[in-house]
Amino acid sequence: MEFVREYWLLILIAAAILLVAAFLLFRPRQRVQLSQDSAPIRPHMQAPQKGHESHGFASEAAAAVGDVGGQIIGGEASHDLHASSGPPDDLTRLKGVGPKFAAMLNDQGISRFEQLARLSEADIERIDQNLGAFRGRIERDQILLQADYLQRGDIDGFEQRFGKL
Structure with missing residues:
Protein backbone atom coordinates (compact mmCIF):
# COMPACT_ATOMS: atom_id res chain seq x y z
CA MET A 1 0.00 0.00 0.00
CA GLU A 2 2.89 2.28 0.67
CA PHE A 3 4.07 1.74 -2.92
CA VAL A 4 0.75 3.04 -4.30
CA ARG A 5 0.87 6.15 -2.11
CA GLU A 6 4.37 7.04 -3.30
CA TYR A 7 3.96 6.28 -7.01
CA TRP A 8 0.26 7.02 -7.64
CA LEU A 9 1.06 9.58 -10.37
CA LEU A 10 3.39 7.18 -12.15
CA ILE A 11 0.76 4.41 -12.01
CA LEU A 12 -1.87 6.78 -13.42
CA ILE A 13 0.39 7.78 -16.33
CA ALA A 14 1.24 4.12 -17.08
CA ALA A 15 -2.48 3.23 -17.12
CA ALA A 16 -3.20 6.10 -19.53
CA ILE A 17 -0.40 4.95 -21.83
CA LEU A 18 -1.75 1.38 -21.78
CA LEU A 19 -5.26 2.62 -22.66
CA VAL A 20 -3.97 4.65 -25.62
CA ALA A 21 -1.85 1.71 -26.85
CA ALA A 22 -4.82 -0.69 -26.55
CA PHE A 23 -7.02 1.70 -28.52
CA LEU A 24 -4.46 2.03 -31.29
CA LEU A 25 -3.92 -1.73 -31.52
CA PHE A 26 -7.55 -2.84 -31.37
CA ARG A 27 -9.44 -0.06 -33.17
CA PRO A 28 -11.53 -1.08 -36.19
CA ARG A 29 -9.71 -0.96 -39.50
CA GLN A 30 -11.14 0.23 -42.81
CA ARG A 31 -11.55 -2.61 -45.30
CA VAL A 32 -10.49 -1.74 -48.87
CA GLN A 33 -10.89 -4.16 -51.76
CA LEU A 34 -8.11 -3.97 -54.34
CA SER A 35 -8.65 -4.25 -58.07
CA GLN A 36 -6.29 -5.98 -60.51
CA ASP A 37 -3.89 -3.05 -60.67
CA SER A 38 -3.90 -2.60 -56.88
CA ALA A 39 -5.96 0.56 -57.03
CA PRO A 40 -8.61 0.59 -54.30
CA ILE A 41 -12.22 0.29 -55.31
CA ARG A 42 -13.86 2.97 -53.25
CA PRO A 43 -17.52 2.66 -52.18
CA HIS A 44 -18.63 5.55 -54.41
CA MET A 45 -17.25 3.88 -57.54
CA GLN A 46 -18.98 1.24 -59.60
CA ALA A 47 -17.46 -2.23 -59.41
CA PRO A 48 -15.40 -3.31 -62.41
CA GLN A 49 -17.24 -5.52 -64.83
CA LYS A 50 -15.94 -9.02 -65.50
CA GLY A 51 -15.34 -10.44 -68.94
CA HIS A 52 -15.36 -8.84 -72.35
CA GLU A 53 -18.95 -9.34 -73.44
CA SER A 54 -22.09 -9.52 -71.38
CA HIS A 55 -24.63 -10.53 -73.99
CA GLY A 56 -25.40 -13.95 -72.53
CA PHE A 57 -24.39 -17.52 -73.17
CA ALA A 58 -25.73 -17.74 -76.72
CA SER A 59 -23.75 -14.72 -77.83
CA GLU A 60 -20.58 -16.03 -76.19
CA ALA A 61 -21.01 -19.40 -77.86
CA ALA A 62 -21.59 -17.82 -81.28
CA ALA A 63 -18.49 -15.66 -80.93
CA ALA A 64 -16.39 -18.67 -79.90
CA VAL A 65 -17.63 -20.76 -82.84
CA GLY A 66 -16.93 -17.88 -85.23
CA ASP A 67 -13.41 -17.40 -83.89
CA VAL A 68 -12.53 -21.11 -84.02
CA GLY A 69 -14.19 -21.55 -87.41
CA GLY A 70 -12.22 -18.61 -88.76
CA GLN A 71 -8.96 -20.16 -87.60
CA ILE A 72 -9.83 -23.55 -89.11
CA ILE A 73 -10.67 -22.22 -92.56
CA GLY A 74 -7.79 -19.75 -92.50
CA GLY A 75 -9.89 -16.60 -92.34
CA GLU A 76 -9.65 -13.80 -89.87
CA ALA A 77 -11.44 -14.24 -86.59
CA SER A 78 -13.97 -11.58 -85.75
CA HIS A 79 -12.50 -8.32 -84.57
CA ASP A 80 -15.47 -6.99 -82.69
CA LEU A 81 -13.97 -4.48 -80.29
CA HIS A 82 -16.44 -5.37 -77.60
CA ALA A 83 -18.90 -2.71 -78.59
CA SER A 84 -20.68 -1.19 -75.68
CA SER A 85 -23.85 0.76 -75.52
CA GLY A 86 -24.18 4.36 -74.51
CA PRO A 87 -22.88 7.68 -75.72
CA PRO A 88 -19.23 7.91 -76.77
CA ASP A 89 -16.73 9.05 -74.16
CA ASP A 90 -14.38 12.00 -74.62
CA LEU A 91 -11.17 10.07 -75.35
CA THR A 92 -9.15 13.30 -75.22
CA ARG A 93 -9.45 13.14 -71.41
CA LEU A 94 -6.76 10.45 -71.55
CA LYS A 95 -3.19 11.71 -71.12
CA GLY A 96 -1.44 11.54 -74.50
CA VAL A 97 -4.64 11.44 -76.57
CA GLY A 98 -5.39 14.56 -78.56
CA PRO A 99 -8.11 15.23 -81.11
CA LYS A 100 -6.25 13.53 -83.99
CA PHE A 101 -5.39 10.42 -82.00
CA ALA A 102 -8.97 10.24 -80.68
CA ALA A 103 -10.30 10.51 -84.25
CA MET A 104 -8.01 7.66 -85.34
CA LEU A 105 -9.27 5.50 -82.46
CA ASN A 106 -12.86 6.36 -83.41
CA ASP A 107 -12.10 5.27 -86.98
CA GLN A 108 -10.97 1.93 -85.56
CA GLY A 109 -14.34 1.55 -83.80
CA ILE A 110 -13.23 2.66 -80.33
CA SER A 111 -15.40 5.34 -78.80
CA ARG A 112 -15.63 4.43 -75.09
CA PHE A 113 -13.20 4.01 -72.20
CA GLU A 114 -14.71 0.59 -71.54
CA GLN A 115 -13.66 -0.61 -75.00
CA LEU A 116 -10.09 0.61 -74.52
CA ALA A 117 -9.81 -0.99 -71.09
CA GLY A 132 0.69 5.86 -88.29
CA ALA A 133 2.61 8.49 -86.31
CA PHE A 134 0.83 7.41 -83.12
CA ARG A 135 2.11 3.81 -83.35
CA GLY A 136 3.17 2.52 -79.93
CA ARG A 137 1.37 5.27 -77.99
CA ILE A 138 -1.26 2.91 -76.57
CA GLU A 139 1.33 1.01 -74.55
CA ARG A 140 3.82 3.85 -74.01
CA ASP A 141 1.20 6.23 -72.56
CA GLN A 142 -0.57 3.46 -70.62
CA ILE A 143 -3.83 4.27 -72.41
CA LEU A 144 -5.48 0.99 -71.33
CA LEU A 145 -4.77 1.62 -67.65
CA GLN A 146 -5.96 5.22 -67.89
CA ALA A 147 -9.16 4.06 -69.63
CA ASP A 148 -9.73 1.45 -66.92
CA TYR A 149 -9.64 4.12 -64.21
CA LEU A 150 -12.03 6.39 -66.12
CA GLN A 151 -14.50 3.65 -67.10
CA ARG A 152 -14.77 2.67 -63.42
CA GLY A 153 -15.31 6.31 -62.47
CA ASP A 154 -12.17 6.37 -60.29
CA ILE A 155 -11.15 9.98 -60.90
CA ASP A 156 -9.18 10.15 -57.62
CA GLY A 157 -7.13 7.06 -58.52
CA PHE A 158 -6.55 8.38 -62.05
CA GLU A 159 -5.32 11.72 -60.77
CA GLN A 160 -3.03 10.11 -58.18
CA ARG A 161 -1.39 8.00 -60.87
CA PHE A 162 -1.47 10.24 -63.96
CA GLY A 163 -2.05 13.79 -62.69
CA LYS A 164 -5.00 16.15 -62.92
CA LEU A 165 -7.59 15.62 -65.62
Missing part, protein backbone atom coordinates in the same frame (compact mmCIF):
# COMPACT_ATOMS: atom_id res chain seq x y z
CA ARG A 118 -10.82 -4.38 -72.51
CA LEU A 119 -8.50 -4.54 -75.53
CA SER A 120 -6.48 -7.74 -75.89
CA GLU A 121 -2.86 -7.87 -76.99
CA ALA A 122 -3.97 -8.96 -80.48
CA ASP A 123 -6.40 -6.03 -80.68
CA ILE A 124 -3.67 -3.60 -79.64
CA GLU A 125 -1.27 -4.93 -82.28
CA ARG A 126 -3.94 -4.74 -85.00
CA ILE A 127 -4.99 -1.20 -84.04
CA ASP A 128 -1.38 -0.08 -83.64
CA GLN A 129 -0.63 -0.97 -87.27
CA ASN A 130 -3.19 1.61 -88.41
CA LEU A 131 -2.12 4.48 -86.13
Whole structure:
Protein backbone atom coordinates (compact mmCIF):
# COMPACT_ATOMS: atom_id res chain seq x y z
CA MET A 1 0.00 0.00 0.00
CA GLU A 2 2.89 2.28 0.67
CA PHE A 3 4.07 1.74 -2.92
CA VAL A 4 0.75 3.04 -4.30
CA ARG A 5 0.87 6.15 -2.11
CA GLU A 6 4.37 7.04 -3.30
CA TYR A 7 3.96 6.28 -7.01
CA TRP A 8 0.26 7.02 -7.64
CA LEU A 9 1.06 9.58 -10.37
CA LEU A 10 3.39 7.18 -12.15
CA ILE A 11 0.76 4.41 -12.01
CA LEU A 12 -1.87 6.78 -13.42
CA ILE A 13 0.39 7.78 -16.33
CA ALA A 14 1.24 4.12 -17.08
CA ALA A 15 -2.48 3.23 -17.12
CA ALA A 16 -3.20 6.10 -19.53
CA ILE A 17 -0.40 4.95 -21.83
CA LEU A 18 -1.75 1.38 -21.78
CA LEU A 19 -5.26 2.62 -22.66
CA VAL A 20 -3.97 4.65 -25.62
CA ALA A 21 -1.85 1.71 -26.85
CA ALA A 22 -4.82 -0.69 -26.55
CA PHE A 23 -7.02 1.70 -28.52
CA LEU A 24 -4.46 2.03 -31.29
CA LEU A 25 -3.92 -1.73 -31.52
CA PHE A 26 -7.55 -2.84 -31.37
CA ARG A 27 -9.44 -0.06 -33.17
CA PRO A 28 -11.53 -1.08 -36.19
CA ARG A 29 -9.71 -0.96 -39.50
CA GLN A 30 -11.14 0.23 -42.81
CA ARG A 31 -11.55 -2.61 -45.30
CA VAL A 32 -10.49 -1.74 -48.87
CA GLN A 33 -10.89 -4.16 -51.76
CA LEU A 34 -8.11 -3.97 -54.34
CA SER A 35 -8.65 -4.25 -58.07
CA GLN A 36 -6.29 -5.98 -60.51
CA ASP A 37 -3.89 -3.05 -60.67
CA SER A 38 -3.90 -2.60 -56.88
CA ALA A 39 -5.96 0.56 -57.03
CA PRO A 40 -8.61 0.59 -54.30
CA ILE A 41 -12.22 0.29 -55.31
CA ARG A 42 -13.86 2.97 -53.25
CA PRO A 43 -17.52 2.66 -52.18
CA HIS A 44 -18.63 5.55 -54.41
CA MET A 45 -17.25 3.88 -57.54
CA GLN A 46 -18.98 1.24 -59.60
CA ALA A 47 -17.46 -2.23 -59.41
CA PRO A 48 -15.40 -3.31 -62.41
CA GLN A 49 -17.24 -5.52 -64.83
CA LYS A 50 -15.94 -9.02 -65.50
CA GLY A 51 -15.34 -10.44 -68.94
CA HIS A 52 -15.36 -8.84 -72.35
CA GLU A 53 -18.95 -9.34 -73.44
CA SER A 54 -22.09 -9.52 -71.38
CA HIS A 55 -24.63 -10.53 -73.99
CA GLY A 56 -25.40 -13.95 -72.53
CA PHE A 57 -24.39 -17.52 -73.17
CA ALA A 58 -25.73 -17.74 -76.72
CA SER A 59 -23.75 -14.72 -77.83
CA GLU A 60 -20.58 -16.03 -76.19
CA ALA A 61 -21.01 -19.40 -77.86
CA ALA A 62 -21.59 -17.82 -81.28
CA ALA A 63 -18.49 -15.66 -80.93
CA ALA A 64 -16.39 -18.67 -79.90
CA VAL A 65 -17.63 -20.76 -82.84
CA GLY A 66 -16.93 -17.88 -85.23
CA ASP A 67 -13.41 -17.40 -83.89
CA VAL A 68 -12.53 -21.11 -84.02
CA GLY A 69 -14.19 -21.55 -87.41
CA GLY A 70 -12.22 -18.61 -88.76
CA GLN A 71 -8.96 -20.16 -87.60
CA ILE A 72 -9.83 -23.55 -89.11
CA ILE A 73 -10.67 -22.22 -92.56
CA GLY A 74 -7.79 -19.75 -92.50
CA GLY A 75 -9.89 -16.60 -92.34
CA GLU A 76 -9.65 -13.80 -89.87
CA ALA A 77 -11.44 -14.24 -86.59
CA SER A 78 -13.97 -11.58 -85.75
CA HIS A 79 -12.50 -8.32 -84.57
CA ASP A 80 -15.47 -6.99 -82.69
CA LEU A 81 -13.97 -4.48 -80.29
CA HIS A 82 -16.44 -5.37 -77.60
CA ALA A 83 -18.90 -2.71 -78.59
CA SER A 84 -20.68 -1.19 -75.68
CA SER A 85 -23.85 0.76 -75.52
CA GLY A 86 -24.18 4.36 -74.51
CA PRO A 87 -22.88 7.68 -75.72
CA PRO A 88 -19.23 7.91 -76.77
CA ASP A 89 -16.73 9.05 -74.16
CA ASP A 90 -14.38 12.00 -74.62
CA LEU A 91 -11.17 10.07 -75.35
CA THR A 92 -9.15 13.30 -75.22
CA ARG A 93 -9.45 13.14 -71.41
CA LEU A 94 -6.76 10.45 -71.55
CA LYS A 95 -3.19 11.71 -71.12
CA GLY A 96 -1.44 11.54 -74.50
CA VAL A 97 -4.64 11.44 -76.57
CA GLY A 98 -5.39 14.56 -78.56
CA PRO A 99 -8.11 15.23 -81.11
CA LYS A 100 -6.25 13.53 -83.99
CA PHE A 101 -5.39 10.42 -82.00
CA ALA A 102 -8.97 10.24 -80.68
CA ALA A 103 -10.30 10.51 -84.25
CA MET A 104 -8.01 7.66 -85.34
CA LEU A 105 -9.27 5.50 -82.46
CA ASN A 106 -12.86 6.36 -83.41
CA ASP A 107 -12.10 5.27 -86.98
CA GLN A 108 -10.97 1.93 -85.56
CA GLY A 109 -14.34 1.55 -83.80
CA ILE A 110 -13.23 2.66 -80.33
CA SER A 111 -15.40 5.34 -78.80
CA ARG A 112 -15.63 4.43 -75.09
CA PHE A 113 -13.20 4.01 -72.20
CA GLU A 114 -14.71 0.59 -71.54
CA GLN A 115 -13.66 -0.61 -75.00
CA LEU A 116 -10.09 0.61 -74.52
CA ALA A 117 -9.81 -0.99 -71.09
CA ARG A 118 -10.82 -4.38 -72.51
CA LEU A 119 -8.50 -4.54 -75.53
CA SER A 120 -6.48 -7.74 -75.89
CA GLU A 121 -2.86 -7.87 -76.99
CA ALA A 122 -3.97 -8.96 -80.48
CA ASP A 123 -6.40 -6.03 -80.68
CA ILE A 124 -3.67 -3.60 -79.64
CA GLU A 125 -1.27 -4.93 -82.28
CA ARG A 126 -3.94 -4.74 -85.00
CA ILE A 127 -4.99 -1.20 -84.04
CA ASP A 128 -1.38 -0.08 -83.64
CA GLN A 129 -0.63 -0.97 -87.27
CA ASN A 130 -3.19 1.61 -88.41
CA LEU A 131 -2.12 4.48 -86.13
CA GLY A 132 0.69 5.86 -88.29
CA ALA A 133 2.61 8.49 -86.31
CA PHE A 134 0.83 7.41 -83.12
CA ARG A 135 2.11 3.81 -83.35
CA GLY A 136 3.17 2.52 -79.93
CA ARG A 137 1.37 5.27 -77.99
CA ILE A 138 -1.26 2.91 -76.57
CA GLU A 139 1.33 1.01 -74.55
CA ARG A 140 3.82 3.85 -74.01
CA ASP A 141 1.20 6.23 -72.56
CA GLN A 142 -0.57 3.46 -70.62
CA ILE A 143 -3.83 4.27 -72.41
CA LEU A 144 -5.48 0.99 -71.33
CA LEU A 145 -4.77 1.62 -67.65
CA GLN A 146 -5.96 5.22 -67.89
CA ALA A 147 -9.16 4.06 -69.63
CA ASP A 148 -9.73 1.45 -66.92
CA TYR A 149 -9.64 4.12 -64.21
CA LEU A 150 -12.03 6.39 -66.12
CA GLN A 151 -14.50 3.65 -67.10
CA ARG A 152 -14.77 2.67 -63.42
CA GLY A 153 -15.31 6.31 -62.47
CA ASP A 154 -12.17 6.37 -60.29
CA ILE A 155 -11.15 9.98 -60.90
CA ASP A 156 -9.18 10.15 -57.62
CA GLY A 157 -7.13 7.06 -58.52
CA PHE A 158 -6.55 8.38 -62.05
CA GLU A 159 -5.32 11.72 -60.77
CA GLN A 160 -3.03 10.11 -58.18
CA ARG A 161 -1.39 8.00 -60.87
CA PHE A 162 -1.47 10.24 -63.96
CA GLY A 163 -2.05 13.79 -62.69
CA LYS A 164 -5.00 16.15 -62.92
CA LEU A 165 -7.59 15.62 -65.62
